[in-house]
Amino acid sequence: MKPASHTQPFLQIVDVHKHFTGxxxxxxxxxxxxxxxxxxxxxxxxxxxxxxxxxxxGAQPPDQGHLLIDGRHYDRLSALQALSAGIETVYQDLSLxxxxxxxxxxxxxxxxxxxxxxxxxxxxRRGLAATAAIALREVGLPTDAAFQATLVEQLPLATxxxxxxxxxxxxxxxxxxxxEPTASLTQKEVDNLIRVLxxxxxxxxxxxxxxxxLDECYAIGGTVIILRDGQVISQGPIENYxxxxxxxxxxxxxxxxxxxxxxxxxxxxxxxxEALGRREQFQDVSFSLRRGEILGITGLLxxxxxxxxxxxAGVAPADTxxxxxxxxxxRLRSPSDAILHRIGYVPEDRLNEGLFLDKPILDNVIxxxxxxxxxxxxxxxxxxxxxxxxxxxxxxxxxxxxxDLPVQSLSGGNQQRVLIGRWLAIAPEILILHGPTVGVDxxxxxxxxxxxxxxxxxxxxxxxxxDDLPELLQNCDRILLMxxxxxxxxxDARQIxxxxxxxxxxxxxx
Amino acid sequence: xxxxxxxxxxxxMPQARPHLGLRARLTRHPxxxxxxxxxxxxxxxxxINPRFFQLATLFDLxxxxxxxxLFACGVLVVLASGGIDVSFTAIAALVMxxxxxxxxxxxxxxxxxxxxALGALGGTLLGLLNGIAVHTLRAPSLxxxxxxxxxxxxxxxxxxxxxxxxxxxxxxxxxxxxxxxxYQTVDGLRAVLPVSVIALAAGAALTWWLxxxxxxxxxxxxxxxxxxIAERLGYQLRALHLFVFGYAGLLAxxxxxxxxxxxxxxxxxxxxxxxxxxxxxxxxxxxxxxxxTGTVWGTLLGVMLVTLINQVLILVGVPSTLQKVIVGIFxxxxxxxxxxxxxx
Numbered sequence: 001m002k003p004a005s006h007t008q009p010f011l012q013i014v015d016v017h018k019h020f021t022g023x024x025x026x027x028x029x030x031x032x033x034x035x036x037x038x039x040x041x042x043x044x045x046x047x048x049x050x051x052x053x054x055x056x057x058g059a060q061p062p063d064q065g066h067l068l069i070d071g072r073h074y075d076r077l078s079a080l081q082a083l084s085a086g087i088e089t090v091y092q093d094l095s096l097x098x099x100x101x102x103x104x105x106x107x108x109x110x111x112x113x114x115x116x117x118x119x120x121x122x123x124x125r126r127g128l129a130a131t132a133a134i135a136l137r138e139v140g141l142p143t144d145a146a147f148q149a150t151l152v153e154q155l156p157l158a159t160x161x162x163x164x165x166x167x168x169x170x171x172x173x174x175x176x177x178x179x180e181p182t183a184s185l186t187q188k189e190v191d192n193l194i195r196v197l198x199x200x201x202x203x204x205x206x207x208x209x210x211x212x213x214l215d216e217c218y219a220i221g222g223t224v225i226i227l228r229d230g231q232v233i234s235q236g237p238i239e240n241y242x243x244x245x246x247x248x249x250x251x252x253x254x255x256x257x258x259x260x261x262x263x264x265x266x267x268x269x270x271x272x273x274e275a276l277g278r279r280e281q282f283q284d285v286s287f288s289l290r291r292g293e294i295l296g297i298t299g300l301l302x303x304x305x306x307x308x309x310x311x312x313a314g315v316a317p318a319d320t321x322x323x324x325x326x327x328x329x330x331r332l333r334s335p336s337d338a339i340l341h342r343i344g345y346v347p348e349d350r351l352n353e354g355l356f357l358d359k360p361i362l363d364n365v366i367x368x369x370x371x372x373x374x375x376x377x378x379x380x381x382x383x384x385x386x387x388x389x390x391x392x393x394x395x396x397x398x399x400x401x402x403x404d405l406p407v408q409s410l411s412g413g414n415q416q417r418v419l420i421g422r423w424l425a426i427a428p429e430i431l432i433l434h435g436p437t438v439g440v441d442x443x444x445x446x447x448x449x450x451x452x453x454x455x456x457x458x459x460x461x462x463x464x465x466x467d468d469l470p471e472l473l474q475n476c477d478r479i480l481l482m483x484x485x486x487x488x489x490x491x492d493a494r495q496i497x498x499x500x501x502x503x504x505x506x507x508x509x510x
Numbered sequence: 511x512x513x514x515x516x517x518x519x520x521x522x523m524p525q526a527r528p529h530l531g532l533r534a535r536l537t538r539h540p541x542x543x544x545x546x547x548x549x550x551x552x553x554x555x556x557x558i559n560p561r562f563f564q565l566a567t568l569f570d571l572x573x574x575x576x577x578x579x580l581f582a583c584g585v586l587v588v589l590a591s592g593g594i595d596v597s598f599t600a601i602a603a604l605v606m607x608x609x610x611x612x613x614x615x616x617x618x619x620x621x622x623x624x625x626x627a628l629g630a631l632g633g634t635l636l637g638l639l640n641g642i643a644v645h646t647l648r649a650p651s652l653x654x655x656x657x658x659x660x661x662x663x664x665x666x667x668x669x670x671x672x673x674x675x676x677x678x679x680x681x682x683x684x685x686x687x688x689x690x691x692x693y694q695t696v697d698g699l700r701a702v703l704p705v706s707v708i709a710l711a712a713g714a715a716l717t718w719w720l721x722x723x724x725x726x727x728x729x730x731x732x733x734x735x736x737x738x739i740a741e742r743l744g745y746q747l748r749a750l751h752l753f754v755f756g757y758a759g760l761l762a763x764x765x766x767x768x769x770x771x772x773x774x775x776x777x778x779x780x781x782x783x784x785x786x787x788x789x790x791x792x793x794x795x796x797x798x799x800x801x802x803t804g805t806v807w808g809t810l811l812g813v814m815l816v817t818l819i820n821q822v823l824i825l826v827g828v829p830s831t832l833q834k835v836i837v838g839i840f841x842x843x844x845x846x847x848x849x850x851x852x853x854x
Contacts, residue, residue: 059742080744096737099802108728109743119726119742119753151538357700470848 008071009034010174010206011056011087016065018230026062027230033175034325036204038197038222040211040238041108041214044250044411044441048230049132049210053177055210057089058082086174086318090181098153103132115220123209133421136386137168137194151161158301165196176200186301186467187506211355211443213468214243249354251443260449260474261493262450265293265458270461273312276321281307282485285321289430291462296472296493297465299504300481306348308482309434309465312337313345324369325429330436337460339368344423346416354419357408362389364407364418369425392421397447405424413437413444420451432463437471449475454462469498469505479503535833540796541808543847547794548815555823559726565693571814572710573703574821576772577602579710579813580637580765582795583717584758588810589792591754592719592734592801593651597640597779598762598788600662605632606766608670610776612681622681622771629767630760637660637759638752645751659782668777674777678770687770706768713761718806726753733802774853789838791816794844815840 011033018026025048033039036387043049054060056067058077067074069085082089089095096105107128115121133143139162141147152160161181168176178197182190191272197207197220211217215236217224225235226249234249240250270291277283289295299305311318314332323330328342338345347353356364366373366385373388375381389403400410407415415435423431433452437445452475456462466472472479476493481504489504496504556562581598588595609628613620636658643654689705721727729750732740741747770776795812797804818841819833828836 059740069559079742089742093739095739096734097739097743098729099735108725108732111725112744115725117746119729119746121570121725122723123725125723156780206807300572312754462724 010070011362012068012236013052013056014066014068016052016062016067018055018060018063024230026055028065029230030065031225031235033206033208033231035174035206036201038207038209040220040222040224041190041227042210042217042224042246042250043227044443047227047250049227050179051230052227053089053179053208053210056082056087056177058087059089059158066333068313069369071279080113080117080194080438082107082171083171084116086172087177088168088171088173088175089177090161090164090179092169094160096152096160096164096167099151101149101151102136102155103128103148106135106170107131109167111268113171131170132166135170136163138169138199139163139166140192141166156191156301158185161185161193162196163188165193165200167252169200173205175206175208177210178238179210180212180267181209182211182213187502188300190216202309206437214246215470218243224506233477247442249252250441258474259494260453261294261476262453263457265477266291266459270326272324272327274322274324276311276318276323277307278307278311278316278318278320280485282311283320284483285482287359287480287487287490291461292456292459293478294456294462294464294476294478296461296479297482298467298469298472298479298501299488300467302484303482304485305465305482306434309345309348309432309463310336310462313343313347313432315345315347336439339426341430342424342426342429344368344428344430345432345435346419346423346434348438350415350419355407355415358403358406361393361398361407361410361418362386362403365403365421365425367387368422388425392424395424395450396421413440413448416440416444416448417451420448424455428460430461430463432465434465435468436464436466437468445471469501473498473501538805540844541811543804543844544815545810546797547844548811548818551815551818556817559802559827564695566695566699569691569701569703570821571817572707573772575813575817576704576706576710577765577769577815578788578791579810580713580761580768580782582791582809582813583713583806584761585788585792586804586806587717587721587730587754588651588758589789589797589799590734590802590804591730591750592626592737593644593754594789594799595640595651595655595755595758596789597655597659598637598758599663599783600659600666601633601636601759602766602769603760603778603781604636604662604670605629605763606781607666607772607774607778608632608728609767610682610770611671611675611727614675614677618679620677620679620681622623625682626764626767629763631763633759633761633763633851634756634795635759637762639755640754640759641755644755646749651755654682663782666776670778672778673774674779675717676775678774678776681772682767682771686774692851704772706772709764709768713764714806714810719759720757721806726750726852730754731802734803736802787816787820787837790841794840 009032013029015025015033016029029052041052042047050188051060055062058081061076067077074081088458110131111123128146129145131147136143141159141162151230152163160361181193185193200207209220222238223235224238224241224246226246228250268291269288271289272285276285285308297305299310307316310316312332314335314337317333323332332338351357362385366388370380373381373385386403393400393403398414398417400414406417410418440448452462464472464476473493479491479493479501480487481489481491491501528647548604575833584598585595585728606629609625609632613625640655640658643658644651685705688705689702690707693701720732729740729745732743732745733747733750737747769781791812792804792809793799794815795804797808816837819836823833825831
């Protein structure tokens, strides 16, 4: 099916401004989006990306400027208007209703938009199933009634992501915005997603892709739009830019691609894991971690790497095997056991598992050591607590004017540093970093890597669980590869190249 | 050797299909658990007292369940939307007492259908007031409805009356005496199934249809799943809030009028205080207190279970104080079971 007209772009944004309580988020942004094109919106956290997306999705009105959709003028959009106009936004949380079925999540939004949000009506159940089936086939998911009736909360993340895209297809979206869609997907799932996006493109749908993973942007191709401090700094075909150039444009400074790791770990063994296992999730995992070593662990999503990390943190304890810390067997049945043995765990999903978003930075930093901050009367020693939090903010270069601000006022990279800071407060011997730079921009990544190296110099053993291959190669001494719940291979990070590691990760033979 | 380029595009995602074990099935159909509890209780009681197994017991059960059942359908809608309502008994009390008193004073011959409609209208208006408050104040519905419960009850006792009366309009009295079915039991007693049971059936059917077959009903579940996401997807929260609380009010008002007709007594101190029984029934029926779930079938089973324990166990000699213990234990079992089946 041919797009209606090539003469005018599908969406134009004209001189849009937006500010929040004195701080400018967007300063005069003008952009054009053509049908059948893929755009990559790049920029550091806090550059105005999310605000721009929200304005296009109709979640927030601009202060100044306007939008043209198919030539039609809008001073502001409502969520419903944006949907009716064919703009579908897949937020990081995917905007799926967990308690409703696959078919309902895909089809009801289209129904709603088609009838301008009118609720006092019955809906066409058979039509719903048919719409859902077409959209599901399009993204390569099963179309049978049993799958359609499955509740979304019972499905894994990658499948949910595809369902969110299927919803866009069902709504006959002409413009799909994807906010960090690949942040928690494995390589294989990302490849599948890219295929689906290319399918959309060939149907004349415009896609706006927001991601921190530049490799994927290059793999997809299209136009890059680089945002900095609320302004469009540069735009053009992605092949005209090198990675380093993009990084510089985003941050306004030069970034190195070199290995951060430049020292050797000590000889003494800190942690020994022997034949560790948990249910069907992982079995017979043995390795050792030396003092000051950075040990990478990688694998696909179903490899058991996540479960291993959670077991070592005492979150989801192992049921077989043994863990020895400095030759002493230790029990890790709960997170407090781990804290007792000075094992810090920075979870992958910092929003749900790590941070108290609406609580001050101060409270978030001190929560793991609150017992130690007791004054003689048994009450919290406020002065000591503030001193600790302020020191953490300074050490980890957390960009905030005030430790009493809620954590949600910080950008992703800074939030991550608060979480790391919390564990530094327990003076850890071992730090388990689980995807420490997921959803973090280039500039913040750099800072986090430097912090990691500094910590290892202090003798802390670091387990870095990640699927970001350059991250592992730049930072680790050794990299362990997990497959189907078992350790499959081990590499020296100085010697293996990224393509080799990538190939080892994907090859089916365990 | 396989590189990504050669992977066929039709390959479906691993684990796209969840494992459908007992846990998953119980998550989808918690009412199966309710049904099991109900059957076990019936068998237990029947073993102690075989006279339990007769039609008259069922009649009694349905008779007692009418008011609770209508209330429960309203509570189900509110719970499914992610809210909670504790003011419905106060709405019912205010509506039933005021309407009965006013009709008796000004038009004692008013047809019952009209009285019922008046009750439904009054209940809806008071419910809408809840809805407006919840929506505009953006306050938790528990707080709002605790407030309106006091308000409605206070208004009733201060301005309408504090004395119960049995002089109810003649059409109400007639309706309350009309049996749908009746027969002589072996003991020579007259077992009666009152006609008001039809109202319970109608209310349940209407609730089922609204929730399952209309966009409004789907919107209720969407809102219960996530308020923020539902709004983002274009569901009109204002309309949903007004519907949810207005509908709960409508059922409460109707239930109030039926309650007076069934008991042939208008007592302003009646009903308020039984909110938790109703909410307990809905929870036992599988609705999550966190919203987004719950079925009419489950709710009806939950109502039957609670009514059975509260009203019928006394017939087999279980002291009324012990009934509370049993309800409590059941809720604890249901609560832990549903918590374990919930996906992380």
